[in-house]
Amino acid sequence: MRYALATFLVAFALLVSLALQHSFGNPFWFFFSVAVILSTWFGGTGPGWLSVVCSILAVMYYFTPPLRSFAVTPGDLPYFVTFVACEVGATQLISWRRRTEDGLRQARDELEARVAERTAELKNANDALVKQMEEQKRTEETLQATRAELARAARITTIGELTASIAHEVNQPLAAVVANADACVAWLFRETPDLAEASAAAARATEGATRASDVIARIRSLITKATPEKSSLQINRIIEQTAILAEGQAARNGVAIKLELAPDSPTVLGDSIQLQQVILNLVMNGIEAMTSVDDQPRILTVQSQTENGEQIRVAVLDSGIGLSEEVKGRLFEPFFTTRTSGMGMGLSISRSIIEAHGGRLWAESNGSSGSTFQFTLPKDNGRNA
Amino acid sequence: MKEQDPVVFVIDDDRMIRDGLQSLIRSVGLRVETFASAQDFLGAKRPDAPSCLVLDVRMPGLSGLDLQLKLRDGGIPTPIIFITGHGDIPMSVRAMKEGAHEFLTKPVRGQDLLDAVQKALTSDRVLRQERREASEIRARFESLTPREKQVLELVVAGLLNKQIADQLGMSELTVKTHRAHVMEKTQAESLAHLVRMSEKLKNAERK
Numbered sequence: 001m002r003y004a005l006a007t008f009l010v011a012f013a014l015l016v017s018l019a020l021q022h023s024f025g026n027p028f029w030f031f032f033s034v035a036v037i038l039s040t041w042f043g044g045t046g047p048g049w050l051s052v053v054c055s056i057l058a059v060m061y062y063f064t065p066p067l068r069s070f071a072v073t074p075g076d077l078p079y080f081v082t083f084v085a086c087e088v089g090a091t092q093l094i095s096w097r098r099r100t101e102d103g104l105r106q107a108r109d110e111l112e113a114r115v116a117e118r119t120a121e122l123k124n125a126n127d128a129l130v131k132q133m134e135e136q137k138r139t140e141e142t143l144q145a146t147r148a149e150l151a152r153a154a155r156i157t158t159i160g161e162l163t164a165s166i167a168h169e170v171n172q173p174l175a176a177v178v179a180n181a182d183a184c185v186a187w188l189f190r191e192t193p194d195l196a197e198a199s200a201a202a203a204r205a206t207e208g209a210t211r212a213s214d215v216i217a218r219i220r221s222l223i224t225k226a227t228p229e230k231s232s233l234q235i236n237r238i239i240e241q242t243a244i245l246a247e248g249q250a251a252r253n254g255v256a257i258k259l260e261l262a263p264d265s266p267t268v269l270g271d272s273i274q275l276q277q278v279i280l281n282l283v284m285n286g287i288e289a290m291t292s293v294d295d296q297p298r299i300l301t302v303q304s305q306t307e308n309g310e311q312i313r314v315a316v317l318d319s320g321i322g323l324s325e326e327v328k329g330r331l332f333e334p335f336f337t338t339r340t341s342g343m344g345m346g347l348s349i350s351r352s353i354i355e356a357h358g359g360r361l362w363a364e365s366n367g368s369s370g371s372t373f374q375f376t377l378p379k380d381n382g383r384n385a
Numbered sequence: 386m387k388e389q390d391p392v393v394f395v396i397d398d399d400r401m402i403r404d405g406l407q408s409l410i411r412s413v414g415l416r417v418e419t420f421a422s423a424q425d426f427l428g429a430k431r432p433d434a435p436s437c438l439v440l441d442v443r444m445p446g447l448s449g450l451d452l453q454l455k456l457r458d459g460g461i462p463t464p465i466i467f468i469t470g471h472g473d474i475p476m477s478v479r480a481m482k483e484g485a486h487e488f489l490t491k492p493v494r495g496q497d498l499l500d501a502v503q504k505a506l507t508s509d510r511v512l513r514q515e516r517r518e519a520s521e522i523r524a525r526f527e528s529l530t531p532r533e534k535q536v537l538e539l540v541v542a543g544l545l546n547k548q549i550a551d552q553l554g555m556s557e558l559t560v561k562t563h564r565a566h567v568m569e570k571t572q573a574e575s576l577a578h579l580v581r582m583s584e585k586l587k588n589a590e591r592k
Contacts, residue, residue: 168470172399175470175492179405182495186412194412201408208401 006039006047010054018062032059036087040094048091055087148248169215176208220352230269230357232380235304235312236261238272242279243302246287255287255298262304266312269380270357278350278361282316282373285346289320289371306379311359315374323365331363350375389434391506396420396452397441397468402491406439409495410502423447427455435513437486437505439498442469442476450476453483462512464505468493519589522582525571533570536563540576541583 013031020031032055040048060070064080072080184201187194243257250257268275283300290298301317323331332351347361354361354375361375393410397403398421407417420426424447426438438456442449453465464486469476477488486508487501529537532553539549546564550557573579 171470171491173401175468176399176401176405178492179402179409179495179498183405183409183412186409186495190412197408197412201405204401204404204408208405211401 002043002047003050006035006043006051007054009035009039010051010058013055014058014062021063033086033090036090037094040091041098044098045091045095048095052087052091056084059083166215166219169219170212173208173211173215177205177212180205180208220349230271232267233270233272233275234265234267235275235314235377236265238275239279239302239304239314242276242283245276245280246283249284250287250300253287253291253298255290255300257283258299258301260301260303262306262312264306266304266306267380268312268357268377270377271353274353275357275377278353278375279314279316281346281350285373286316286318286320286371289318293320307376310379310381311376312379313374313376315372317366317370317372319370321370322368323363323371328363328365332361389432390416391435391437391510392416392418392432393437393439393502393506394418394420394426394431394463395439396423396426396444396449397439398422398444399441402441406493406498409498410439413499415502415506423449423452423455426452435506435510437464437466437502437509439466439468439502442467442480450480450483453480453485457483464509466498466501466505468498515585515589519585522571522586523589526582526586528570529567533563533567536560537567537571537579537583540564540567541580 010032013035016031036048036051036055039051043051057070059080060072061068064072064076066073180201184198184205187198187201239259239261243259246257279302283302286300290300296319299319301315303313303315303317305313307313332347347363351361354377357377359375359377361373364372364374366372393415395403395406395410395417396419397406400421403419403421407419410417418429420429422444423440427447438452440449440452447455449465449467456463456465462484465480465484466487466489467477467480467485468489468491470491480488486505489497489501526534526537535553536549539552544552546557546560550560553560567573568579571579571582573582
């Protein structure tokens with residue numbers, strides 16, 4: 001193709017030269033130089049040389065005397081040699097220029113390829129890094145989940161053991177109550193009722209019931225501790241600490257905890273662990289109450305405020321499902337729970353704690369927009385910390 | 386022979402439950418003896434009367450299940466009614482496999498317990514009757530001479546005097562004499578009676 005182009009260019013130069021030599025005089029061969037330059041430029045070294053040879057032959061044949069022969073007269077020799085030198089020079093120059101350009105182009109292509117290669121390598125490295133980071137994040141999440149699971153399992157085990165032992169402790173006197181009550185009835189309904197036996201059995205039934213209630217009281221005092229260790233506490237600090245404790249659980253359930261704390265940082269006299277336990281319990285209940293809420297943001301608000309300058313009110317508001325009247329009436333009963341897990345002791349114990357602190361704990365339903373659990377504590381006006 | 390009044394043994398470490406169960410069972414006119422532990426029960430002298438045990442599974446010291454095994458190994462097949470705190474399935478399965486009569490969960494309904502006690506006593510009465518008969522029969526059979534025992538074996542196997550004589554290498558007359566002694570000593574009224582007694586004895590020994 002490139003050689004055909006060279007041949008065509010030389011032939012064209014020949015025709016133009018032949019056509020124009022009548023007007024411009026003899027010999028007229030400048031167009032061959034143009035043909036050689038173009039051939040070398042577009043065709044490369046090989047076609048360049050071909051055009052040179054063809055041009056020389058054409059000039060020898062058509063333009064140097066004797067015309068129509070390949071011979072050159074000695075008088076025309078220097079002229080002809082100059083022509084040949086010009087042609088060779090032109091093709092050399094152009095082909096050198098071309099080679100340089102090719103070299104440059106190749107170098108550029110190589111550079112581009114290497115840049116692309118490096119870019120790809122970098123991208124791979126980056127991908128690997130991202131993957132590794134994801135992996136690490138997953139591992140951390142798994143670790144976190146495992147830890148939480150472990151903690152939960154430990155808690156459940158403790159609760160399970162506690163429940164089993166409570167169940168046994170309570171069931172035993174109840175069994176006595178049932179046996180003695182049945183015996184009492186049996187003595188009364190004999191053909192000749194035996195009142196002495198019946199009343200003895202009834203007395204034992206009463207004794208059993210008393211024992212059962214003692215067991216409950218004992219458990220409660222065990223959990224709430226008999227004597228709280230009271231010190232002067234900033235209630236806001238306790239709320240903040242509790243909020244941090246509950247953060248993980250809140251985040252996992254998509255709940256935002258909002259604190260609206262009293263600006264005067266009131267202090268109370270109390271047991272910090274117990275009060276934290278109460279607030280945490282209320283916060284956890286609130287989070288739990290919102291797990292089924294999907295149509296509005298899950299926001300848990302903890303407020304503290306001073307009332308009448310002498311008592312502090314702490315309120316935990318959730319945007320959950322609220323409380324039905326039936327549930328509300330039984331909330332603070334021991335062992336009452338609406339959950340499948342849990343012992344139902346939390347609120348009952350919380351109320352005992354708050355009452356031991358000279359306060360009050362109660363619940364209000366905010367209709368369909370959730371519920372509020374709040375407690376009051378006497379403000380520590382004496383020896384402020 | 387007049388049977389002694391039945392006795393119900395109540396074994397529970399909880400005094401109130403023990404007293405309640407005792408009162409309940411006494412209210413239907415049964416005799417009750419109570420024990421605070423399995424050891425106390427094993428150490429006590431027990432009357433020879435139809436009886437059953439009302440036994441708490443979970444007790445300090447020897448547990449109800451341990452006592453059950455001890456009694457069985459000691460050849461005292463008294464029916465046991467187990468009472469358990471909260472339905473522990475593996476435990477109840479174990480107890481039933483070892484032949485517990487009944488398994489009730491605390492708190493036990495009075496009527497359920499009384500029904501179980503009555504059933505257990507009836508079953509023990511029957512077993513005791515069988516055991517007594519078997520031991521009477523055994524005493525009679527034991528008074529036979531070795532030769533008479535051989536003859537007895539073949540008689541109850543349905544062989545004729547002639548065949549017995551052939552097998553034991555004696556005269557038919559001698560066989561007839563032995564046979565008469567067997568009938569007399571075992572107080573058998575007929576051949577059928579003799580066969581029945583022999584079967585009863587074998588059954589009792591198998592048990």
